[in-house]
Amino acid sequence: MSEEIRIGVYICQCGINIAATVDVAEVVQFASRLPNVVVARDYKYTCSEPGQEQIKHDIRELDVNRVVVASCTPRMHEVTFQRVLDAAGINPYYFSMANIREHVSWVTRDKSQATEKAKHLVKSAVDRVRWQEPLFPRTEKVIDKALVVGGGIAGIQAALTIADAGYKVYLVEKEPSIGGHMAQLNKTFPTLDCST
């Protein structure tokens, strides 16, 4: 692609969760000197509304077209930031994340070691995002029929609920009759009434 790669890097302090162990300012300094990085910033909570706004602002105003966030685990907020990109008109797969909380600040005592490791992870994410490509999810129609396998109390309940909502249900039962264990029970708890 001929488009110029313009990377924005956002280092999250996560209150003091990261900032207490990682020298965030030094990481910002480091990041700003990496190739293609047009802006590097830190913020108290990047995942917060103002944090997200900052990213959107830079995409709009500084033509940032790739985003790296160094904060918590991507298992937590990857989707959050991908939505930010999407909202700002950038493909959400132009996003990469460095986990400097669970994998750095929370597990390292020594501040210089933590800062050093954070830099490695940020560089890694920046290098990665340069190679990332836009991807587009597909949508498929959902057939409006359900299959329920097993005609015991669970299967019957599920089938009736779906059928009552107006959808077709196939209820498959291995035995000659539905009812399962439930049909064998006499008085069932807690009402002690008949089960069939």
Added chain:
Amino acid sequence: MSGDGFEPRIVAFLCNWCSYAGADTAGVSRLELPPNILPVRVMCSGRVSAEMVLKALLSGADGVLVLGCHIGDCHYGSGNHRTVKRIPLLRRLMTYMGIEPDRLRLDWVSGAEAGHFAKITTEFVEAVRALGPLSLPLREDLDTG
């Protein structure tokens, strides 16, 4: 740190569903981990190809750790069965290349096993530290990109 000042650099391939989560749990539990571990997230340990491991060793890693879900717990059912077959082959290949096979280790960590993750990583860092820096005269030549 240690007397001779050698700090090994370890690339740890962590699968998204179990071992990466286990590493997160170690963080949540505030366990102290050696800073030498540099995690790379993959969706499944089955994604870790021979090229990935060799690339890491050729690019300056002193050791490579591959962590996946326990057998039977793989998010993808059988992805880690491939890993089990691949790693021993790779260790043999490393021997041919003059690299100590113990610089590569495969293990299993579930999302809950923070302590296990800490133990494995600490042990592995010490094991690689004992092996010393990976000296690879051909490092640059082999590094064909």
Added chain:
Amino acid sequence: MMDAGRHPNIELLSYSAVVDVQGYVGNFQVRVKKKPRYIDLTKCTGCGECVKECPVEVDSEFEVGLTKRKAIYRPFAQAIPPAFVIDKRPSPCKSTCPAHIPVQGYIALIGQGKYDKALALIRETTAFVGTLGRVCHHPCELECKRKDVEAPLAICALKRFAYDVAAPTAPPPAPVERVYGEKVAIVGTGPAGLSAAYDLVRMGYGVTVYEALPVAGGMLAVGIPAYRLPKDVLQQEIDYIKALGVEIKLNTPIGRDGGPTLEDLRRDYDAVFLAVGAHRSRQLNVPGEDLPGVLHSTDFLRALNLGQEVKIGKRVAVIGGGNAAIDAARSALRLGSQVTIVYRRSRAEMPAIPAEVDAAEEEGIAFHFLATPVRILGENGRMTAMECIRMELGAPDESGRRRPVPVPSSEFTLEVDTVIVSIGQQPDLAPLAGVEATGWGTLTADPDTMATPVEGVFAGGDAVTGPASAVWAVAAGKRAAESIHRYLRGLDLRQGRVFEWPKAADIQVEIPAGIEKAARREMAALPMAERKSTFKEVELGFTEEEARAEAARCLSCAVCSECQECVKLCEAKAIDHNMREEFVDLEVGTIIVATGFADFDPTRLPQYSYGRSPNILTGMEFERLTSAGGPTGGEILTAEGKVPERVAIIHCVGSRDVNANRHCSRVCCMYALKHAHLVREMTGAEVYEFYMDMRTFGKGYEEFYERVQEDGVIFVRGRGTEVRVREDGKLVVRAEDTNLGRPVSATVDMVILGTGMEARPDADQVARLFGLGRTADGFFAEAHPKLRPVETNTEGVFLAGTCQGPRDVPDTVAHASAAAAQALALMSKGVVTISPTVSHVLTRFCTGCGKCVLACPYNAISLNGDGKAEVNAALCKGCGTCAAACPSDAIVPLHFTDDQLVAQIVGVLQ
């Protein structure tokens, strides 16, 4: 339950199972196998008349074995659908029988004294009832499962009994009305030819059977001696076939002696069935074979059977080990000769029916095993002796039997004046110009359809297989008849036919626990003196008493015996015993798996003595005992019919136990309390409840526990460790009382085991079908233990109820409602987003090696028409295993490409 049965939006597929699932969320293709119910759901009125004459009783699953049900049954009174069902499984005997006679059916009818119905049932398959009942080599008996108890049933003798007791008094049948204009010519009146004739005439064809000899019956008439098969029995069965309208032309050979040629038959008839048998004896090929005194068993037996004069000497050697050799030997003995059988292998390899060999030995016939003639010696044109050589068994040959090889210099001489050669037979094909023969000298025909390469000509029986056995010939005749019918009607010869029946070894039959041994009955035999000197029938048949006792030994492996009694009783004509399994293909957007749990089987923990006293019950058995619809009508009674005075209830049987299941089954505490309450309320008996701790986790549960405490139940805190059955039938329960810190025991009349829940034995199969994971306890794995309790790792597949883990009724209903809500959410949204992080093939690099196809855990990759890998993006979950397996970097997991990961790796190290 009723609502589910009649909801307009619910299509119920009962007695059915999912056998295949393809596709992905929103677009699943599901194949469902519908087991044959043998009852038309649209016709069955549920009246229950059919049950009345059903001769088969098995344990009722619904009443957990506390009562019996018939083979035709309705699982319980309120069953949905309310129709009956026939429990029919493969049976080793019927499956093994070459003619697939419904063995269990006639045995059940004999057991009930319905002999004429037994005869009629066998005659639906074959006319040779009395004949096969005498001469069949009965492979069915080798496979009869009763052999695992003590000995197989005397199936053959029972068939004979049905004939002997019912046939002589049965009125002759009326001729069958012609339905079709076509005529069929059959060559040969042996069991193959006449069986084809019997089936074809009953279908409504005109049938003419040509016979070269002056009698009908083929080898049955001229090969088998009268002491095994009396002439009148065979003749009566042939008369029965003739009475239906089959024309038999005796003394009319084909293609010789002035008879019509095969070409004539093809011109004059619409189809021809060649069943000429194998009547030509094989030669010994030794010097001296042309001496007078050397006979062939076929000629010898034919002459005897046709009443011709036969001259043999005093000392007779019979060469061979087949049935014909034994027949010849025993016949020669009856003519007053001393007889020796010379066979080149050992007794174990003899192809003759073992009982026949035994009978020959009893009658005084000598055996020379591992010997074969090398020449026949004569003087002045008269035989004087036979020189033999000893053999030993070498490596197995193509028949699987060990090949005999001569021992050098081991020749010996037998002084005999007659040699009867019986080393095999071939058909005489010379007169049948125009047909093809195999290298073995037999006719070429398709082993399934019996079709020959000649248009409209079919062949079967010994003429095709070489000498075999009567029942194989019957089977061949039946197959040929079906093929000829299809040929004449322009139908495919194969479509929808079953040629391969299940192998007996593959048929699982559970032998009921505690079955009593009962010796196999043997028929009485003629006194030895009469046996040796006359051709009177040796075996005398069963008495009525013997037959019924023998029939009672049947294990009813197939459950339904196919006696057809129910068909006669059903006024709605809803029963069809020929129903086949069907497959239904469905397309659905979502799947809910609600396959439930299995009850823990307490026989796995022998310390509880379950099965050793009828008064030790599982939770479910007690459940049925208290039910108004149950075996006691809802009264709590011991097996002796008494109201119990003391009852013990033991919690955690099979749960929270390292020797069984470690998990808590959750429901047992509360049902145990319910049982305690019911016992107190209904009988006033003392109740001891042995519990570890009381888990009253639900709304209103603790209050119920308090109420049961007020009922006067005695609670003992401690695991019940042992139940002992005392000689007087009382039960002693031991436990460690953890409150008192010492062992305690209670002597009671009834014990209820708080048996838990576990994963179903087929959970593994179901998991693979739907792509589900399983947790350590064996239940299906939810996507997240807290946050996604009904979703699975396969998108669009949800879990409901106890297949995911033990839960009680209220929790099951809640869980199922949640699963339904998830399914509805997907369906009401109408579209599903498919993640783009899937693998992508770079076609130009792909070498088509297929490694990725093997590596993919989801079968999402296949090789296309060009031999290149192709990813089904909807199935791909983006794990990337394929990329690691690809030797040419031709497959790329998007968002986790090699470039991206390498950049990340190099970046993190610098």
